[in-house]
Amino acid sequence: xxxxxxxxxxxxxxxxxxxxxxxxxxxxxxxxxxxxxxxxxxxxxxxxxxxxxxxxxxxxxxxxxxxxxxxxxxxxxxxxxxxxxxxxxxxxxxxxxxxxxxxxxxxxxxxxxxxxxxxxxxxxxxxxxxxxxxxxxxxxxxxxxxxxxxxxxxxxxxxxxxxxxxxxxxxxxxxxxxxxxxxxxxxxxxxxxxxxxxxxxxxxxxxxxxxxxxxxxxxxxxxxxxxxxxxxxxxxxxxxxxxxxxxxxxxxxxxxxxxxxxxxxxxxxxxxxxxxxxxxxxxxxxxxxxxxxxxxxxxxxxxxxxxxxxxxxxxxxxxxxxxxxxxxxxxxxxxxxxxxxxxxxxxxxxxxxxxxxxxxxxxxx
Amino acid sequence: xxxxxxxxxxxxxxxxxxxxxxxxxxxxxxxxxxxxxxxxxxxxxxxxxxxxxxxxxxxxxxxxxxxxxxxxxxxxxxxxxxxxxxxxxxxxxxxxxxxxxxxxxxxxxxxxxxxxxxxxxxxxxxxxxxxxxxxxxxxxxxxxxxxxxxxxxxxxxxxxxxxxxxxxxxxxxxxxxxxxxxxxxxxxxxxxxxxxxxx
Numbered sequence: 387x388x389x390x391x392x393x394x395x396x397x398x399x400x401x402x403x404x405x406x407x408x409x410x411x412x413x414x415x416x417x418x419x420x421x422x423x424x425x426x427x428x429x430x431x432x433x434x435x436x437x438x439x440x441x442x443x444x445x446x447x448x449x450x451x452x453x454x455x456x457x458x459x460x461x462x463x464x465x466x467x468x469x470x471x472x473x474x475x476x477x478x479x480x481x482x483x484x485x486x487x488x489x490x491x492x493x494x495x496x497x498x499x500x501x502x503x504x505x506x507x508x509x510x511x512x513x514x515x516x517x518x519x520x521x522x523x524x525x526x527x528x529x530x531x532x533x534x535x536x537x538x539x540x541x542x543x544x545x546x547x548x549x550x551x552x553x554x555x556x557x558x559x560x561x562x563x564x565x566x567x568x569x570x571x572x573x574x575x576x577x578x579x580x581x582x583x584x585x586x587x588x589x590x591x592x593x594x595x596x597x598x599x600x601x602x603x604x605x606x607x608x609x610x611x612x613x614x615x616x617x618x619x620x621x622x623x624x625x626x627x628x629x630x631x632x633x634x635x636x637x638x639x640x641x642x643x644x645x646x647x648x649x650x651x652x653x654x655x656x657x658x659x660x661x662x663x664x665x666x667x668x669x670x671x672x673x674x675x676x677x678x679x680x681x682x683x684x685x686x687x688x689x690x691x692x693x694x695x696x697x698x699x700x701x702x703x704x705x706x707x708x709x710x711x712x713x714x715x716x717x718x719x720x721x722x723x724x725x726x727x728x729x730x731x732x733x734x735x736x737x738x739x740x741x742x743x744x745x746x747x748x749x750x751x
Numbered sequence: 752x753x754x755x756x757x758x759x760x761x762x763x764x765x766x767x768x769x770x771x772x773x774x775x776x777x778x779x780x781x782x783x784x785x786x787x788x789x790x791x792x793x794x795x796x797x798x799x800x801x802x803x804x805x806x807x808x809x810x811x812x813x814x815x816x817x818x819x820x821x822x823x824x825x826x827x828x829x830x831x832x833x834x835x836x837x838x839x840x841x842x843x844x845x846x847x848x849x850x851x852x853x854x855x856x857x858x859x860x861x862x863x864x865x866x867x868x869x870x871x872x873x874x875x876x877x878x879x880x881x882x883x884x885x886x887x888x889x890x891x892x893x894x895x896x897x898x899x900x901x902x903x904x905x906x907x908x909x910x911x912x913x914x915x916x917x918x919x920x921x922x923x924x925x926x927x928x929x930x931x932x933x934x935x936x937x938x939x940x941x942x943x944x945x946x947x948x949x950x
Binding site: 400401404407410414438441442443444445446447448449451452453455458459461462464465466468469562 | 775778779780782783784786787790791794795798800804807808811812815880881883884892895896899900902927930931
């Protein structure tokens with residue numbers, strides 16, 4: 387459940403800006419950039435104060451002498467290596483699978499040699515928790531069995547619109563260094579930008595790597611071809627060796643930009659790309675929607691989001707009958723879009739069991 | 752990199768408890784999650800990157816050694832910051848008798864997040880603001896950094912810097928007052944907002 391409320395940003399002064407957490411994460415980490423650009427655009431009088439606050443915050447942070455993610459990993463590995471061995475295998479480094487397999491083998495030998503059920507039970511008791519680990523993180527699988535489209539919000543806030551019979555599998559929490567999902571069928575993705583944690587889609591024998599963008603994929607089990615069309619941003623696609631998932635097994639790579647389509651033939655393993663007029667692959671309205679609103683009544687905005695994403699939005703229509711929205715939304719996931727809209731019209735939203743509930747005190751004019 | 756963002760508290764605390772019970776993978780996770788933020792904090796005190804990395808290895812190994820006695824700690828991030836600070840300051844004092852503040856040396860900084868409304872005027876304001884901040888005593892600067900960049904509370908800053916809460920409040924108040932004097936006298940430039948691309 388995500389809650390969000392709007393501050394009185396229009397009356398903010400420098401002293402308020404520097405204390406505001408949301409403003410800080412924009413200045414330091416570029417979070418919600420689209421929202422802030424929009425805010426600046428609509429509130430030009432605030433820009434001077436915001437600029438000063440930004441300079442103060444950046445001066446407080448000082449120079450950006452950062453350390454790369456890979457160097458952090460290297461340093462952490464060095465620290466872990468320096469820990470004296472205490473007899474236990476270093477299973478956190480990935481050897482645990484071999485360790486577990488060895489134990490299994492040992493338990494088999496034990497059973498075969500002595501036929502001692504007691505020992506086997508003992509071994510199994512030791513193995514059980516390890517084997518549970520071996521199956522990896524807890525996974526969620528969502529299949530759209532309805533005739534309509536189905537919206538899935540991923541743990542990182544990215545959204546996926548599944549067409550009929552499409553299936554997506556993803557972990558309850560993503561790994562720290564990457565976000566991996568598997569897809570079968572047809573779907574449209576809007577991925578939260580996070581260059582430090584690439585987003586990988588496994589569809590058939592094609593791997594798609596993105597950092598934050600939107601695109602459609604068609605990967606039907608019965609077809610030899612996997613197709614992808616980019617709506618915004620840049621994606622990288624590559625073939626993956628059968629049954630493998632590691633990035634090292636990847637061979638050919640193609641970089642695609644907006645309106646480009648790739649077709650990957652899984653049998654011949656040939657990849658071909660072409661340019662499209664419109665980024666339409668699977669016939670969903672969201673594929674070509676541009677989410678530009680000009681004094682559009684809020685009720686219409688919500689209706690359009692409901693239709694585009696197949697999400698149910700509950701709102702007191704009478705309360706917001708006065709509200710209009712002027713905004714240009716991009717390829718943000720649906721929750722981020724709602725957050726921006728709510729911020730502009732002074733409303734709050736909650737997402738519960740797939741239903742979005744909006745509370746607003748209305749708009750004054 | 753988004754290194755100063757906090758992991759959800761319950762998750763971090765659960766991870767910490769696992770580590771205290773001797774779980775090396777939990778320890779690895781805590782180390783990895785905090786490393787970049789600690790490293791950046793270390794650059795407040797010295798420009799010697801290898802020294803910071805050495806110190807970090809020291810403090811993490813030390814923390815691992817005494818893990819069984821650490822399960823009472825709930826303010827994990829401040830504890831780590833404090834450990835690094837103590838270790839780093841002790842080592843620097845051995846080397847020289849004063850803090851070497853590296854950040855002042857770099858005048859032309861281009862960071863990814865500063866490209867949002869870039870023009871020459873901004874560069875000028877940024878330079879001035881930097882100079883205003885540099886005129887502050889180092890402890891005030893440090894308190895401001897911990898409050899605004901790391902989002903620590905007064906109590907947590909007091910813990911990290913080994914001060915009374917009131918002293919932290921004073922540092923921050925003076926620091927902000929100083930900066931406010933600066934920004935009130937600063938010439939306000941009209942900022943031209945570029946219509947940025949929507950990616």
